[in-house]
Amino acid sequence: MVERLQHRLSRRERQIMxxxxxxxRASVADVRKNVPNPxxxxxxxxxxxxxxxxxxxxxxxxxxxYVYEPNMPVDRAKRSALAHVAETFFxxxxxxLMASLxxxxxxxxxxxxxxxxxxxxxxxxxxEG
Numbered sequence: 871m872v873e874r875l876q877h878r879l880s881r882r883e884r885q886i887m888x889x890x891x892x893x894x895r896a897s898v899a900d901v902r903k904n905v906p907n908p909x910x911x912x913x914x915x916x917x918x919x920x921x922x923x924x925x926x927x928x929x930x931x932x933x934x935x936y937v938y939e940p941n942m943p944v945d946r947a948k949r950s951a952l953a954h955v956a957e958t959f960f961x962x963x964x965x966x967l968m969a970s971l972x973x974x975x976x977x978x979x980x981x982x983x984x985x986x987x988x989x990x991x992x993x994x995x996x997x998e999g
Contacts, residue, residue, distance in 0.1 A: 878924070882909070886917055887940060890927060891947055895939045 889904040902908040921927045929936040960966035
């Protein structure tokens with residue numbers, strides 16, 4: 871089962887995790903520059919400490935500053951976020967989520983993207999049978 875990271879984080883913690891996943895490594899100053907309506911330096915530092923205590927991130931010392939990075943690989947975080955969206959908006963159904971993305975030309979897909987989806991669908995059918 872995919873770990874549901876989203877359920878255990880406050881809005882600000884999710885924003886900070888988004889920054890860390892996007893940048894891969896970041897100092898307090900880097901995080902402040904990349905979150906909406908940034909709180910004070912000490913507030914960001916406190917949030918990072920809380921995320922570290924929860925086991926979501928770790929830090930290394932680089933000279934006088936701490937540099938933080940997520941403990942969860944980005945692919946696992948993506949699955950967690952998508953599972954949360956599917957559960958919240960699509961009755962837990964990946965098919966409904968995908969149909970919503972593809973319905974009525976909401977997304978323009980290239981031939982290579984369509985081929986990739988076709989391969990994934992064929993693979994999923996083999997697993998069912």
